[in-house]
Amino acid sequence: MSDPYQNDRGNKDRSITRPDSGTTDTTRRSGKTHPAPGTPFLVGDDMTGGYGKGPDILHGCTIAVNPGEIAVIVGPNGAGKSTAMKAVFGMLEVRSGRVMLDGEDITALTPQDRVKKGMGFVPQTSNIFTGLTVEENLEMGAFIRTDDFRGTMEQVYELFPILKEKRYQAAGELSGGQRQQVAVGRALMTQPKVLMLDEPTAGVSPIVMDELFDRIIEVARTGIPILMVEQNARQALEIADKGYVLVQGRNAHTGTGKELLADADVRRSFLGG
Numbered sequence: 001m002s003d004p005y006q007n008d009r010g011n012k013d014r015s016i017t018r019p020d021s022g023t024t025d026t027t028r029r030s031g032k033t034h035p036a037p038g039t040p041f042l043v044g045d046d047m048t049g050g051y052g053k054g055p056d057i058l059h060g061c062t063i064a065v066n067p068g069e070i071a072v073i074v075g076p077n078g079a080g081k082s083t084a085m086k087a088v089f090g091m092l093e094v095r096s097g098r099v100m101l102d103g104e105d106i107t108a109l110t111p112q113d114r115v116k117k118g119m120g121f122v123p124q125t126s127n128i129f130t131g132l133t134v135e136e137n138l139e140m141g142a143f144i145r146t147d148d149f150r151g152t153m154e155q156v157y158e159l160f161p162i163l164k165e166k167r168y169q170a171a172g173e174l175s176g177g178q179r180q181q182v183a184v185g186r187a188l189m190t191q192p193k194v195l196m197l198d199e200p201t202a203g204v205s206p207i208v209m210d211e212l213f214d215r216i217i218e219v220a221r222t223g224i225p226i227l228m229v230e231q232n233a234r235q236a237l238e239i240a241d242k243g244y245v246l247v248q249g250r251n252a253h254t255g256t257g258k259e260l261l262a263d264a265d266v267r268r269s270f271l272g273g
């Protein structure tokens, strides 16, 4: 799949975003440190950690995304990709390292507080309420909002028209690709400043995968940086500004999507030659 937006990605349509979304402006808001230009908007830096009292799964792992970019994490099953995402979202305590969002150290915050700070996360599994309707799922996504979220819901329906058609149907009755749209739509309901997706195209056909990637690119173009894990490594790296190959909880390769696709080592080990 070629990327029609490769050299055309930017904050053209900011309708889904909050007014201050994805900014690295160091002067506009006062009282808060902001990252210098080029500093990642969201970074899980040098993270070490595991589950409960268990052994370390992450060994100094770093994943990050810059404003206006799509960053993709690939790697073999069990490499720790989901664990790294959970650590960045605060579902797993890091034993060392830190998580920074827009220049602020958020390592100690709960996932709920990270959502309030502007993080949206679509986990790999159990990412929708199957017994609720599509629309109820979107309403659940807006749980932290006290303002009128109808406009955001309309924007989600514009992005995913099929969801509007099926708004009163139980989400559990939808196809795999449609469920993933519900999951992404639910995350967008908080008007996130950054979106984290763990395998958004898991279990869908190649055509549906292409469609989902197109929608993800569209979301990125509204100015929301996207940090996502993908098992469709080749296709994902084609749309990635930045790519990370994780192996056994460590960064094995890092580069632009293009660089990783051209890297002989990466191709042989992870892309089937």
Ligand SMILES: Nc1ncnc2c1ncn2[C@@H]1O[C@H](COP(=O)(O)OP(=O)(O)OP(=O)(O)O)[C@@H](O)[C@H]1O
Binding pocket: 051, 054, 057, 075, 076, 077, 078, 079, 080, 081, 082, 083, 084, 124
């Ligand atoms: N809830 C958990 N409790 C204990 N260990 C876990 C838990 N979840 C994952 N692990 C372990 O952490 C390691 C990394 O798993 P993780 O799910 O992060 O891998 P992954 O790269 O996302 O794999 P996949 O491609 O299959 O999604 C594995 O050894 C796994 O068994």
Ligand SMILES: [Mg+2]
Binding pocket: 081, 082, 083, 124, 198
């Ligand atoms: Mg995983």
